[in-house]
Amino acid sequence: MANEPKDPNEPLPKAHVRPLILVRGFGGPDVGDEQRDAYQGFNNGTVYALRQGENYIYEGFVLRALKSGRYRDATNVVGYHNRDIKPLTAAGDSPDDPTRLRWAADLLSGTVAVDEAAAARVLQGQGVSGTLWVYRFYDLQPRTINRYGEGLARLIRIIRAGAELTDQVFSGVDVIAHSMGGLVVRAALRQLKEAGDRPEELVHRIVTLGTPHRGIAFQYLPEWLLRAVPQVSAAADEMASFDPGGTDFLNVPKWFPLDRILTVVGTNYRSYGTQAASWANRLSNLADSDPLAANRSDGLVKQSSAQLPGAPRTFVDKCHGGSDSLVTSREAYEIAMRFLHGTHRVVLWLDRAKVKRGADFFGKSEFWLGVGIKPRGVDFELFHQGREAENCYGPFDIDHDTGELVDGPPPLEQELQKPLNAPGDRTTGWPRVEPPNRRLVWEGWLDRSVRPTGTADDGTMVLRLDIQVGERDRAGIGFSDNVVFRKQYYVQWLPAQGGDAESVFVHTGEEYLSQNAAAALAPHLGNESTSAVQQAHPADGGQEFRIGGTGFEATLRIAMIPEDSRGNADV
Structure with missing residues (x-):
């Protein structure tokens, strides 16, 4: 039967694409404009004037998804209302029509209700596979996070019912949520769990874009004051959910697996239009003994707040909202689609490091390590660290005997367990x-089925790694922005072919990247970290290779783990 629980390891039909729900963020005290926005901001994109081809114009989440061939629009299948409505019957509709979908009566009325005629047009014959839904929570009343979560939980149940009515496999929905929308998703997960449902079966994966999981650093206004201010009182419950002293985020693992939530963290506070918010984030750093110049936010949400302890995360050099932001940038789309549909999970580790220069004469130096990652064919980063983003790993001291990075910050997950205002x-x-000292640098997803224009359709994948090590003097005598090392490497995966096992090659340039066979690359191989091409070697479940230059040497290990059609690791 269509409504029986599915084996999580059972492959999905090739054409199956999970329904996708888009959830907007906070709209402010007056949400009139938000209620008039058909696609809730997900129809806004960005023009990248200096780029060409597919990298030139990004149409926005909705249009790009519809043009991809994966999705079709489910607008109007569900209506959102500020009061209960009764079922609508289309003119000429017969209750005895054998083609009519037999929706449960309670799903046809209420404030989140199915429109039978629209549902028949969209779902009849195709089911819910590949449908795209925009959740319009600002059409509901009252304006509370719990109410919005309740509506989202109902929408998910409606989509499941649509799958059952069309005798289709239901493997859960995917959700992409911007800002406060991620808090709405959390409320829905909690309510589904409390109602006796299994959120992990109803939802496949979740992407949050700049969600203040741990609150907003400068949101210290007491609730009584929020409710007393004219116009702001309507949004008091929403704003109270940004409390930096809250710890509700620690309950998320009780409701949903953390490894199926990707938190996308913005770093470009400089381009955020609301400068007051940016300055407030600077001021909030004073309590943490950080310099006033530091910000570490997307302009509104602190980088440390946009993450969940134990969940995968990635950084993009975008601001919270507006043009070319977390919700309107090509990066956000590419990262989300790879997480939802990727064929492989990729993990990059730092096994050994040696800093060879940069130590201050007075012993006051500290060091930072950052990485940027781009896939071939898409001129947009999947991961961004840099001095300007204020998010590199560190600061570290160095062991003066070995040059190894030591005495860095505590483990990330441990720090993220604290309230934001700690x-x-x-x-x-x-x-x-x-053990012994293997450090996770990046965890991300790739889709081998995405083939860049002009490249062979042989399953080869290429990532560009941009690796940098910086040093600054803590005593204020030396320089604050020394570059110890910076270099780009191209990691090329060749699939198993002609009896050869899958192999990984690391290039220092693009000269030989067109060679998609191990035999063709063999004449160019070297054994040094500076060689034009080196072959990575199997080590501890991954492929190990060396990088280095005059100031820094390191051994990195990269693993590419296949995932099945349900997004489970194929191991």
Whole structure:
């Protein structure tokens, strides 16, 4: 039967694409404009004037998704209302029509209700596979996070019912939520769990874009004051959910698996239009003994707040909202689609490091390590760290005998367990450390089925790694922006072919990247970290390779783990 629980390891039909729900963020005290916005901001994109081809114009989440061939629009299948409505019957509709979908009566009325005629047009014959839904919570009343969560939980149940009515496999919905929308998703997960449902079966994966999971740093206004201010009182419950002293985020693992939530963190506070918010984030750093110049936010939400302890995360050099932001940038779309549909999970580790220069004469130097990652064919980063983003790993001291990075910040997950307003912000540590000293640098997703224009359709994948090490003098005598090392590497995966096992090659340039066979690359191989091409070697479940230059040497290990059609690791 269509409504029986599915084996999580059972492959999905090739054509199956999970329904996708888009959830907007906070709209402010007056949400009149938001209620008039058909696609809730997800129809806004960005023009990248200096780029060409597919990298030139990004149409926005909705149009790009519809043009991808994966999705079709489910607008108007569900209506959102500020009061209960009764079922609508289309003219000429017969209750005895054998083609009519037999919706449960309670799903046809209420404030989040199915429109039978629209549902028949969209779902009949195709089911819910590949449908795209925009959740319009600002059409509901009252304006509370719990009410919005209740409506989202109902929408998910409606989509499941649509799958059952069309005798279709239902493997859960995917959700992409911007800002406060992520808090709405959390409320829905909690309510589904409390109602006896299994959120992990109703929802496949979740992407949050700049969600203040741990609150907003300068949101210290007491609730009584919020309710007393004219116009603001309507949004008091929403604003109270940004409390930096809250710890509700620690309950998320009780409702949903953390490894199926990707938190996308913005770093470009400079381009955020609301400068007052940006300055407030600077001031909030004073309590953490950070300089006033530091911000570490997307302009509104602190980087440390947009993450969940134990959940995968990535950084993009975008601001919270507006043009070319977390919700309107190509990066956000590419990252989300790879997480939802990727064929492989990729993990990058730092196994060994050696700093060879940069130590201050007075012993006051501290060091930082940052990485940027781009996939070939898409001129947009999947991961961004940099001095200007204020999010590199560190600061570290160095062991003067070995040059190894030591005495850095505490483990990231440990620091993220604290309330946002706890003293100190030391959330630039490694996400994970495994014995003996294996440090997680990046965890991301790739889609081998996405083939860049003009490249062979042979399953080859290429990532560009931009690796930098910086140093600054803590005593104020030396320089604050020394570059110890910076270099780009191209990691090329070749699929198993012609009896050869899958292999990984690391290039220092693009000269030989067109060679998609191990035999063709063999004449160019070297054994040094500076060689034009080196072959990575199997080590501890991954492929190990060396990088280095005059100021820094390191051993990195990269693993590409296949995932099945349900997004489970194929191991």
